[in-house]
Amino acid sequence: MWDYTDKVMDHYKNPRNVGEIENPSAIGEAGSLVCGDALKLYLKVDEKGVITDAKFQTFGCGSAVASSSVLTEMIKGMTIEEASKITNQQIADALGGLPPQKMHCSVMGHEALESAIANYKGEDAALHCDEKIICQCYHVTENVIREAIEQNNLTDLEDVMNYTKAGGACGQCHVAIQKIIDELKNKKEKVDIKNMSVTQLVLKINNVIEKYISNELRKDGGDIELIDVKDNKVYVSLKGMCKSCKFSSNTLKNFVEASLKEHISPDIEVVEV
Amino acid sequence: MPGNNTHKVVYLDNNATTMVDPKVFEAMKPYFCELYGNPSSMHYFGGQVHKAVDKAREQVKDFLGATDAKEIIFTASGSEGDNMAIRGVLEANKSKKHIITTKIEHPAVLNVYKYLEKQGYEVTYLDVDSQGNLDLNQLNNSITNDTALVSIMYANNETGVILPVEKAAKIVKQKNPKIKFHVDAVQAAGKIPIDVKNTDIDLLTIAGHKIHAPKGIGALYVKTGTLLPAFVIGGHQERGKRAGTENVPYIVGLGLACEIAKNSLNYEMTEVKRLRDKLEQGILERVYNAKVNGSTSNRVPNTTNIGFQYIEGELILLHLSDLGICASSGSACTSGSLEPSHVLKSMGVPFESLHGSIRFSLSRFTTEEEIDYVLDVLPDVIKKLNHISPYQRELKELEQKHK
Numbered sequence: 001m002w003d004y005t006d007k008v009m010d011h012y013k014n015p016r017n018v019g020e021i022e023n024p025s026a027i028g029e030a031g032s033l034v035c036g037d038a039l040k041l042y043l044k045v046d047e048k049g050v051i052t053d054a055k056f057q058t059f060g061c062g063s064a065v066a067s068s069s070v071l072t073e074m075i076k077g078m079t080i081e082e083a084s085k086i087t088n089q090q091i092a093d094a095l096g097g098l099p100p101q102k103m104h105c106s107v108m109g110h111e112a113l114e115s116a117i118a119n120y121k122g123e124d125a126a127l128h129c130d131e132k133i134i135c136q137c138y139h140v141t142e143n144v145i146r147e148a149i150e151q152n153n154l155t156d157l158e159d160v161m162n163y164t165k166a167g168g169a170c171g172q173c174h175v176a177i178q179k180i181i182d183e184l185k186n187k188k189e190k191v192d193i194k195n196m197s198v199t200q201l202v203l204k205i206n207n208v209i210e211k212y213i214s215n216e217l218r219k220d221g222g223d224i225e226l227i228d229v230k231d232n233k234v235y236v237s238l239k240g241m242c243k244s245c246k247f248s249s250n251t252l253k254n255f256v257e258a259s260l261k262e263h264i265s266p267d268i269e270v271v272e273v
Numbered sequence: 274m275p276g277n278n279t280h281k282v283v284y285l286d287n288n289a290t291t292m293v294d295p296k297v298f299e300a301m302k303p304y305f306c307e308l309y310g311n312p313s314s315m316h317y318f319g320g321q322v323h324k325a326v327d328k329a330r331e332q333v334k335d336f337l338g339a340t341d342a343k344e345i346i347f348t349a350s351g352s353e354g355d356n357m358a359i360r361g362v363l364e365a366n367k368s369k370k371h372i373i374t375t376k377i378e379h380p381a382v383l384n385v386y387k388y389l390e391k392q393g394y395e396v397t398y399l400d401v402d403s404q405g406n407l408d409l410n411q412l413n414n415s416i417t418n419d420t421a422l423v424s425i426m427y428a429n430n431e432t433g434v435i436l437p438v439e440k441a442a443k444i445v446k447q448k449n450p451k452i453k454f455h456v457d458a459v460q461a462a463g464k465i466p467i468d469v470k471n472t473d474i475d476l477l478t479i480a481g482h483k484i485h486a487p488k489g490i491g492a493l494y495v496k497t498g499t500l501l502p503a504f505v506i507g508g509h510q511e512r513g514k515r516a517g518t519e520n521v522p523y524i525v526g527l528g529l530a531c532e533i534a535k536n537s538l539n540y541e542m543t544e545v546k547r548l549r550d551k552l553e554q555g556i557l558e559r560v561y562n563a564k565v566n567g568s569t570s571n572r573v574p575n576t577t578n579i580g581f582q583y584i585e586g587e588l589i590l591l592h593l594s595d596l597g598i599c600a601s602s603g604s605a606c607t608s609g610s611l612e613p614s615h616v617l618k619s620m621g622v623p624f625e626s627l628h629g630s631i632r633f634s635l636s637r638f639t640t641e642e643e644i645d646y647v648l649d650v651l652p653d654v655i656k657k658l659n660h661i662s663p664y665q666r667e668l669k670e671l672e673q674k675h676k
Contacts, residue, residue, distance in 0.1 A: 012591060018661050033664070036585065036613060036628040040663040057663035059628075061587035065661060169612045 004062065005096035011066035016073055017055045028116025030108045035138045035165060037064045037105070041071070041112040045120060049079045056112075063095075063102040067109040070094045075113065084117050086110065087151050088163075103163040107148055134176050137169035145177060149184050156181065193232060193265045201264075202229050208263045213256055217242055224256065232267045234260060248272075283643045285552075286599045287483075288430050288460060288576060288634035293526070294485035300529045301487075304522035312519050313510070326519055329528025333492050336531035337477065338468030346493045346511045347524050351459040351480030352381040353504075354493040355424075357515070358476040359385050361501040362422045362453040363394070369421030375399045375407060375436070376619040378426050382457055383615075395419070404568035405434035405620050412441055416448045423454050427461035427477075431616040431632055432567030433576025435465065442473035453499065459483055459491075463534035464541055464573035475499045481523065485636070486530035490523035537637050546574035548644050549635050553577040555648040560655050561675030562668060566622055566630055575635040578617075580626025581655055582671060583664040589631055592654045598647055601632050625667070 004012075025045035031038035037060030044053035054072040058065050071091055075083045088110035092098045098106055131141040148154060148163045160177050161168045167177050193201055206226060217223050222242030228235040236256065242248055249272075257270035284292070310319035312326050330342040339345060348354045359382065363372075374386060376398045386396045397415045401407055407425070416423075423445045428435045442454040455476040458467055463484035469477055476499065481490040495501055495514075507516025556563050562582040581589060586602035593600055602614075613627050622630065633647075659668055 012588065013595065015661060020665075033583075033624045033628075038663055057661060057665070059583060059662050059664065060585050062591045064585070065588060 002062070002099050002102065004066075004099070007070075007094075007096040008063055008066040008098065011069040011095065012062040015056075015058075015065050015069040017053075017069065017076075018057065019055050020057065021053055021055050026116045026120035028112040028114070028119055030111035030115060031060070032139060033059065037061065037108060039064065039068050039108050039112040041068070041116045043075075043116050043120065045080060049081065051075050051078050051080065051083060060105065060108070061102070063098050063105040064108060066095055067091050067098070067105040068112070071109045071113060080117055080120060083113060086113060088148070089152060100159075100162045103152070104165045107144070107163050111144065134180070135164075135166035135169075135173045138165045140164050140166035142180065145180055146184065149181060154181070155185070193267055198229060202226070204264055205229060205234060205260060208260055212259045212263065216255070217251070220245075227273050232265075232269055234268055234270050235273045236270060237273055281597055283598045283646060285633040285635060285639065285643075285647070286601050287636040287639075288433075288632060289601055290482045290488065291485045291636055292638060293487050294530060294533060296533065297486055297526045297530045301522040301526040304525055308521075312521065313508070322521055325525050326521060329524045332528035332532045333479075336462075336467070336535045337479070337492075337494050338470045339494055339496075340470055341497060343512065344494055344497055346495060346514055347519065347527070348478075348491040348493050348515065349489055349520070350491050351379075351457070351478055351483075354478030354480070354491050355379075355381045355455075355457055356385055357493055357501070357504040358455045358478060358495075359389075359422065359424055361504060361514075362455065362476070362499075363389070364502050365500040366421045366451075366453075369419050371395045371397070371417055371419040371421060373397045373399065373412065373415050373420060373423040375401065375425055377401055377405065377429050377431075377616045378424070379430055379457060379459070381459075382424060382426070399425075401434075401619050403621050404571075405429060405432045405566075405616070406568060406571065407436050407441070409437065409440060409444060413444050413448070416445065416452065418449075420449070420452050423452060425454075425456060427456050427458040427467070428464065428573045428576075429567075429616060430460045431614060432578045432620075433460070433572040433634070434567045435461065435571050435573060438474065439472045442475075446473040460576075461573060463537070464575055466538055469494055469496070476501075481527040481530060484530050484534045486527045487523055490520060490527045492527065540637055542574050545635050545637055545639065548639055548641060549575055549577055549633075551641075552633060552635075552644050552647060553579070555644075556651060559648065559652040561672045562655070562659065564626055566617055566626065567620065576632065577634075578630055578632045580617075580622060581629040581631065581658075582625045583662045583668055584629045584655070584658045586629050586631055588658055588661075589629065589654065592658065593631075593651070596650050596654070598651075601634075602630055625664070 021042035021044050024042040026043040028041040040057045042055045043051055046052050054075050056068040056072050058068040074094055088106040091109045092103060092106040131143050133139055134142050134145055145160060145164055145166055152163060154160055154163060157174060157177055160166055167174050209224060209226060213224060221240050223239040225237045225239055227237050238248055242251060252270055252272055260268045308322055310322045312319055312323035330345050333345045334342045372394055390396055399407055399411055425436055425438050425441050427438050438456045445452050445454050453475045454473055456474050458477050459480045461467060462479040475496045477494040479492050482488040501514055503514050505516045510516055510519055556579055564580045566578040566580050590600060590602055617627050617630055662668060
């Protein structure tokens with residue numbers, strides 16, 4: 001038995017806005033029969049761009065129906081612009097949360113909404129067909145996986161499975177999914193320091209020092225203190241045993257600087273003061 | 274139940290587990306606080322418990338048609354019996370590295386093979402056709418000089434389809450009598466007669482909780498002369514093959530459950546079958562997008578697996594559960610895994626049915642009133658869910674055909 005919230009149960013038992021809209025302004029689709037869940041979303045949009053009516057038809061489990069149902073309630077009365085800002089997390093939140101393994105239902109709701117908005121704007125939804133499919137079993141594209149990782153800060157394979165279903169069947173794409181996770185993780189961590197405010201950069205440097213550097217130095221009776229940051233130059237002072245250690249310049253280059261380069265940016269240069 | 278659907282439970286998930294027969298429960302009770310002696314003790318107090326264990330072993334022996342009570346080893350579960358048989362046979366015959374099984378085995382067995390594959394074993398998984406039946410020619414052609422073990426389930430847990438294990442065992446032994454033949458009979462026991470005597474079956478697993486004994490007890494039949502190393506090393510219990518002081522109350526329970534099951538076989542194959550058929554026919558008549566999965570002529574009498582086309586299984590189960598009806602589905606969203614039933618997939622069940630397949634499994638405790646209640650309320654549930662489906666055009670076509 002899933003641990004569904006009362007809200008989820010209410011929505012799958014009494015789904016709102018079920019059915020089709022005659023002459024809809026837009027139709028959005030997500031999922032397929034093969035995947036085990038599919039959603040069709042119909043929108044009626046007035047001349048001011050306000051969604052006046054929304055209906056859905058869903059093939060899927062309790063939380064898929066609940067996600068679709070609550071989504072139609074959320075977007076009614078919104079402008080297309082407002083609706084386009086809705087995330088899958090907001091859909092899940094509106095239901096009081098979903099079990100982790102069911103988060104893909106909220107992702108499907110979000111995908112159908114995106115597809116409907118693209119359809120409304122006259123964008124060719126078929127463009128998505130050219131995308132690289134990562135999970136052949138459930139036809140999950142690379143973009144869907146990337147978006148789910150970025151929007152929900154996913155960090156491991158199981159998360160990606162729960163949110164997108166990708167990799168949930170034969171498992172052949174696990175390596176490919178892990179690659180995307182790693183790539184986005186690296187990208188996220190290695191930001192261009194030129195675009196960072198000084199405060200942001202200092203916080204980040206301090207974080208890396210705390211997490212990866214200090215502990216190691218303390219093991220040898222030493223420590224490190226951040227003195228200043230100017231552009232790409234990080235000024236530090238070595239403390240305790242490190243201060244008098246003859247290998248200190250080695251520690252500075254090969255450990256302190258290397259760690260900061262790895263976790264923040266390859267442009268960083270460490271200077272001892 | 275009709276008119277009062279919030280309290281009474283209509284339990285149609287007996288392939289998952291069964292109610293402990295109250296008679297079985299009664300028989301077990303004295304062995305907790307009164308007859309609690311150790312069967313291995315020298316004193317009379319333990320000795321009488323030893324007798325109870327012996328009696329239970331006889332009851333299981335008779336139930337399976339074994340020749341000697343020594344051929345029965347008590348286990349803690351079906352999974353344990355399967356593990357003990359499969360891994361034991363391989364350990365006793367280390368030079369052979371090939372195993373044959375089917376694609377539709379229970380995970381208790383399939384996951385053992387996955388593990389063995391990592392250890393360097395080669396496993397052949399036999400196909401099934403759209404009815405869930407096995408091709409014995411494929412079995413015959415798969416046997417090699419390196420084959421150590423063939424393991425085939427007696428009846429499938431999801432569809433109830435019976436596999437020809439006796440014929441299969443014969444084929445295997447004709448080709449090479451040294452190959453061991455194991456049967457996972459967890460879903461067949463108590464539903465169809467099992468008689469290992471005069472068959473070529475070497476090992477056969479049953480689980481108590483599928484035949485109205487409690488969870489946590491099972492048995493493995495090991496034909497005399499079958500070499501099997503100790504699964505649990507320690508004392509002399511279970512002829513040294515599974516050490517540990519006997520789980521006496523549960524063994525007593527399993528023994529009686531086997532005796533009752535043997536005496537109830539006729540009821541299972543007539544009355545339970547009649548109710549199952551009534552349920553199945555009733556659903557097919559009342560619901561236009563319903564289709565039976567698997568052979569209807571070659572099934573255990575208590576099981577039907579029905580695919581409700583273009584709607585999803587978990588949603589059906591949730592709505593049935595709200596009405597007090599317990600059924601199950603091997604489909605994607607219910608088990609926690611995302612993969613649809615490997616059994617139905619192996620049978621090539623089309624996607625429109627695959628995700629909406631529901632298993633109803635009855636027992637000798639199922640009543641006519643319960644079946645009538647299900648037939649009364651289920652069609653409306655399906656109708657409501659059909660309305661939500663995005664496949665309205667396809668459903669319309671099915672409705673036309675049904676008329």
